[in-house]
Amino acid sequence: MMTDILPLLPVLVPVIAGIVMLFTGRRNVYLQRVIASATGLILVILSVVTIIYIAGNGMAVTHVGNWNAPYGISMVIDMLAALLLFGTAIVTFTVVVFSFQSIGAVRERFFYYPMVMFMITGVNGAFITGDIFNMFVFFEVFLLASYVLITIGGTKIQLQEGFKYYLVNVISSNFFVLSVAYLYVSVGTLNMADIHQKLSAFEGDAAILTIIAVVMLFVFATKAGLFPFYFWLPGSYFAPPIPIMALFGALLTKVGVYAIARTYSLFFIDNIGFTHQMLLFLAVLTIIMGSIGALAYTDMKKIIIYNILIAIGVITAGYAMMDEAGTIGATYYLIHDIIIKAGLFFLIGFIIYRTGESDINRLGGLIKIHPVAGWTFFIAALGIAGVPPFSGFYGKLFITESLIDNGHVFSAIIVLLSSLVVLYSIMRIFISVFWGENMDFSKLKPISYDKLLFSSFVMIALVVILGFGADIFYPIFESAAQSLYDPASYSGYLLEVE
Amino acid sequence: MNLKSTLKKLGYAKVHKQMNDVFLKYTAKVVFLIIITFSINLFFSGHYTPGGGFVGGLLAAAAIVLLLLAYDLKTINKMIPFDHKWLIALGLTLSVFVPLVLMIFGQPFFTHQALYIELPIFGEVPIHTAVFFDVGVYITVAATTLLIITLLATEQAMSDSEGADRS
Numbered sequence: 001m002m003t004d005i006l007p008l009l010p011v012l013v014p015v016i017a018g019i020v021m022l023f024t025g026r027r028n029v030y031l032q033r034v035i036a037s038a039t040g041l042i043l044v045i046l047s048v049v050t051i052i053y054i055a056g057n058g059m060a061v062t063h064v065g066n067w068n069a070p071y072g073i074s075m076v077i078d079m080l081a082a083l084l085l086f087g088t089a090i091v092t093f094t095v096v097v098f099s100f101q102s103i104g105a106v107r108e109r110f111f112y113y114p115m116v117m118f119m120i121t122g123v124n125g126a127f128i129t130g131d132i133f134n135m136f137v138f139f140e141v142f143l144l145a146s147y148v149l150i151t152i153g154g155t156k157i158q159l160q161e162g163f164k165y166y167l168v169n170v171i172s173s174n175f176f177v178l179s180v181a182y183l184y185v186s187v188g189t190l191n192m193a194d195i196h197q198k199l200s201a202f203e204g205d206a207a208i209l210t211i212i213a214v215v216m217l218f219v220f221a222t223k224a225g226l227f228p229f230y231f232w233l234p235g236s237y238f239a240p241p242i243p244i245m246a247l248f249g250a251l252l253t254k255v256g257v258y259a260i261a262r263t264y265s266l267f268f269i270d271n272i273g274f275t276h277q278m279l280l281f282l283a284v285l286t287i288i289m290g291s292i293g294a295l296a297y298t299d300m301k302k303i304i305i306y307n308i309l310i311a312i313g314v315i316t317a318g319y320a321m322m323d324e325a326g327t328i329g330a331t332y333y334l335i336h337d338i339i340i341k342a343g344l345f346f347l348i349g350f351i352i353y354r355t356g357e358s359d360i361n362r363l364g365g366l367i368k369i370h371p372v373a374g375w376t377f378f379i380a381a382l383g384i385a386g387v388p389p390f391s392g393f394y395g396k397l398f399i400t401e402s403l404i405d406n407g408h409v410f411s412a413i414i415v416l417l418s419s420l421v422v423l424y425s426i427m428r429i430f431i432s433v434f435w436g437e438n439m440d441f442s443k444l445k446p447i448s449y450d451k452l453l454f455s456s457f458v459m460i461a462l463v464v465i466l467g468f469g470a471d472i473f474y475p476i477f478e479s480a481a482q483s484l485y486d487p488a489s490y491s492g493y494l495l496e497v498e
Numbered sequence: 499m500n501l502k503s504t505l506k507k508l509g510y511a512k513v514h515k516q517m518n519d520v521f522l523k524y525t526a527k528v529v530f531l532i533i534i535t536f537s538i539n540l541f542f543s544g545h546y547t548p549g550g551g552f553v554g555g556l557l558a559a560a561a562i563v564l565l566l567l568a569y570d571l572k573t574i575n576k577m578i579p580f581d582h583k584w585l586i587a588l589g590l591t592l593s594v595f596v597p598l599v600l601m602i603f604g605q606p607f608f609t610h611q612a613l614y615i616e617l618p619i620f621g622e623v624p625i626h627t628a629v630f631f632d633v634g635v636y637i638t639v640a641a642t643t644l645l646i647i648t649l650l651a652t653e654q655a656m657s658d659s660e661g662a663d664r665s
Contacts, residue, residue: 004601004604004605004606004607005607008606008607012594012598012607015594016594019587022586023587023591062606062607064606064607064608065606065607065608065609065610066605066606066609
């Protein structure tokens, strides 16, 4: 009974909240805020319960419609999915709270909160589904909602970049269906665990699988923003307002990375020499391109957006190794990055809404007015760069260790150097915005900002907890990584079905 | 003729006429009935044979769009006196809450339940929960399609150049 309901709640709760908000109408913004934040809180509690449940009882599986796997669609939450659910939930809650004082009444009236909820439905669904075609469906669910969110408000830049975003994603979604069709033709099943079992015992020509691996990498690399396919990302993420930017930057690219990790651990196990090598190659190039972008701009939003690319590259490099240390490090860094990116977006969002400027050259001396926010930003900068007691360090430690173990010393050096670039690019924001010459303080906007700061503090506090409690959380991340480096433990639930 | 005016029979006495294409209007009324009937037929044949709520809903929307072409938006709005967005919410509610209620039976989400009852003329008729779910899909698809088309048809200014950020 418990196992039947629990795995579906992360999908059901936001969709029901979205529908209820559609009914309450667009005039009653206050009620929408209450419902949206309550839903965020419920999701956070739910995901913590799920993590505890899975730590005690192993994977939670339900077969939707009582059609048994591998014939029906299964919802499978392993520890990796549960951790990502937690990341999604905490980002949802803080973004909703952040939106109260930043998104503006006009957007709130045009179904902003329902769309956030529908997007979370899709993101959660993509994390927990055990069926590759169903994953495509949930990708479409959150993409449809994200098309609305990226253009909501209808400003010129949003419509321009939204169109680009729409076009890129429609094309890559087409290729997603194509690759799923290839896979179905060659394996004859869509259940991911079943595909893994069939492929482990695959006797035929594995060349077709390499082709599928390339097509799928094209799809997920476009969603995640890996090297040749990241061209849309800096422009499109720049367009919408800060809360939506935080939501996209923290979550949407990570869904792509999750899909890469899942498919490359379960499906493409035959020709690792080619597929995973290609993944590492793209990851390193992504890190380099992201570093160039992060150093080139003086706009705070652009700097953080290019930092997303660096993080995506580092995580993918970890997953490309697919050994124990690599996947533990990458999983840890994935969760760390969801939290810290949202926190950084909140902090620069606070600065932008308070000053009306996003160029660091026009800001300065803010530490005199906002000392707490300034030092929080400092901690965030240390955290994202991976200065030891903070959480970024442990992820990079494991990833680098794994890279060196596998003989990719050059890639390991690039990963380490990227930390310096990240530290420099974020510290540059800190130094010129919070220190430096005083800007004209009379130009500060008289907004209320307690909720903006609340969201930022929650995220940065979580980063600190994640860093200092790394020892305590280690078993959780180890069991999350296990379903990647030991995919048989993921597909094992099929045995119980028979 | 019983087909004299389908709309008038339904109580829509005032039919707004802007252009006087008698053939189009008369044909549209007849074809509207045919399409709606076929869409309901498709809807009910959905479980075992091709069809279902999605296709049925699309066809229903197509039928209404035909009327929209022959008459005008005001007529359509009188015919369906609900807000399209409200209809979408209603449809979504049906298709989420029906499977949700079924969870009370202690079975996974989306597990369907069937009940067979005896009716005087039809004989044994199945009452299937999937039908109620599909009604929700039907309404949602029809309302969404209509919403898109009516939004494109009306030249309501959705946003100016600066949209929500204008001060």
